[in-house]
Amino acid sequence: MNIVVLCKQVPDTESKIKLLGDNSNYDQEGIKWVLNVYDEYAVEEALKTREAGKAAKVTVLGLGPKRCEEALRTALAMGADDAIHVEDPALDGADAFAVAKALAGALKGVDYGVILCGKVAVDDDMGAVPQMLAELLGIAQVTVVSKVEIEGDTVKAYRDVEGGAKEIVQAKMPVLLAATKGLNEPRYASLPGIMKAKRKPLVKKTAADVGSSAAENKTKVAGWSLPAARLAGKVFKEGELADRVAQVVKLLREEAKAL
């Protein structure tokens, strides 16, 4: 059984995000790019599964401009066996659907039992590609997964649901699993791992190869804006404690509408 891991390169969450002058996108200059943290959980789970003798090979699959190679190399340095990189200007600005379609196209002819990915990418926070990809491939999917058990061709996945409960889903392979925090503790790439990574195969695919492009987009971006600046906090110092609590509750209800 082989595993495919979807890897997206995203801005480091410590990057300062600025918009372009015409609000058509965020400014990508000066951004430090990293492998999406949820994808790191996915890579780690794939490697652990292989190390446990339950998978033979781990392939990482990414889509994006040239720089995305770094994210794929990071996954290879962690221990993945090979990589597929879908790189084509025709995919610039591709939305979740166009990306899912491209990934599905890239997986044609690839033998896999499990697709692992992050539940969401921390750049646009959409969390849509995993579900769409599973649908396009016609395979089972489990999202927000924090624990995985594999026995033969059966996958038991524990997903985090509201209220702190776990929902347990059992599925036959092939299956797509979208990882969340808590699944594991991703390893750091080792120095020998980094040196070996550059000798591992990295196959390039074009938009034509995978049969998708930004022209397939189902959504249109109206514009970009930054979240409103956070307002300064309020400290309640005056009066009796009970009165102050009452004030806080009142404001939480009426102003913040949090209650």
Add this chain to the structure above:
Amino acid sequence: MDFMVDRRDIEFILFEYLNIAKLLEFDKWRDFTLDDFKMTLGEAIKAAAGVLAPLNQSGDEEGAHWKDGKVTLPKGFKEAFQQYCAAGWLGMSSSMEWGGQGLPATLGLACSEPFISANNSLTMAPGLTRGAANLIEEFGNDEQKKTYLAKMLAGEWCGTMCLTEPQAGSAVGDTKTMATPAGDGKWKLVGTKNFITFGEHNLTENIVHLVLARTPNAPAGFQGISLFVVPKFWPNADGALGAFNDVKCSGIEHKMGIHASPTCTLNFGDENKCYGTLIGQERKGLIYMFKLMNEARVGVGLQGMSQASYAYQLALKYSKERVQGTHILAFKDANAPRVRIIEHPDVRRMLMDMKAYVEGSRALLMSTAFFLDMCTGSGDENWQMLVELLTPICKAYCSDVAFDVAELAIQVHGGYGYCAEYGVEQLARDIKIASIYEGTNGIQALDLVGRKLGAKGGMYLMAFLNLINTFCGKHSADPVLGGLVKDLEAAKNKLVEAAMNFAAKGVKNPLYPVSYATPFLEMFGEVTFAYLLIDMALVAQAKFDALCGEKGCADDAAKKKLRENHADAAYYHGKVQTARHFVKQTLPRVYAKAMAMASEDLSLLDIEL
């Protein structure tokens, strides 16, 4: 507090200033690529932040503990050490033959910075092990190499350097530990060593001590000292651990800082059952040890800089968050808006002093490692002369200014800086040792003045002056930075004058250069920092101009706007202003010291203290 590393500045020095790509042309590093280097640095920073940094404050609070001869490190240290070693960081720039990664020293040093910033105490164990392994590789025999190197570079066994004895600290020639031939190529050791860093601990199953000892009939002083490998447990032929080798830890020190680094007293041969093997030839021990010590001295400068950089960044962050008082120009208006303390000129003065010290130190340390790589790669010994000359500057000047930086970081934090929670007081305590161990900074000044200035008929100094003179000749007419270059040239001339005066007067009165060795070393450091900061500023200015051209920013207003909105533009402009600040504010201290030295006043020798 958040862990922070100035990755931008490290990458600038590696890829834009030193242009480490040059090293890839040498056979030794041909298999590497710049991408490997970038990724390696990135992973080092990640591992430092994720594995080592979380244990720094808890390690300081808990400290190392001694009980019945055993030393236990704080919670989590063993696991973090193992994780560090498993990823290959211990042997990153060690020989591949024995399991190291073979990276250039420059990159090894660059990647060490984040680990040290994250947890100075913990990194002492791999640092010493690396140094001891390098020494065995260079001077040990085949059997010693086979027995120890692979285990040490994998972090399975740690290494130490055992020099100090209660009566032999700076005066290492007074070593009393005795080694007598015991047949079968072994020597029996008896003696006590103290201040042995990581002399005993629970990180590894075995510890490999490199021990200085005197042999029978050896002459007194330096010439009578030999070097031995003394394992805690004798390894069997199959590598498994054999008999306990009678090395006992009788206690650890309670120190101002580096609480998680055990500073041990070791008794060798209490029961007359301690054996070692000789490294190289008898009575050459200090020559071998100096090889390790020179590496370690640059490493100590690096300890200072790495922690100072962290302290600076904590202070910078705090100064941008802490709101206190109104702008100084609005001091009469009680209702004026409250400002962040970074708006106060005196706070900015402190931040700029810190920035210049840290970036000057980083440039000096990385350049020194780069010169070493150039020597290794090209075989040209001229590079080695620069390394030898700059080593005491790396050790002493970088560690001294690092403590100044930590002190300023506390000051910027105000009362909170004096409290443990903000982290800067721990950095100050942990940095302080850097001016003391591995040869006090006073010893470094004597090394510079007594050994390095006159070495090979003054060739070391000439190599350095050639570097500065060529630089000044080339750049004194630079439209932006030419003025600073002229300032540098004038200060350098004062330094040369002082050195000449040492040579002329020192023959008659050796106490004259000796008494002024420390201010001389400081002058040397100030001139060197000025050179490096201006040299980096030239690179940065060119990049800034190119960016302005690219973005069509012609006038000052447009350039200022670019700086405000473009991280690289701000960074490059910052490099230029840092050079300017250092040359105008700190370099003039050269003149004060030159004046003091020219007075030839020696009242310190003629007084009953």
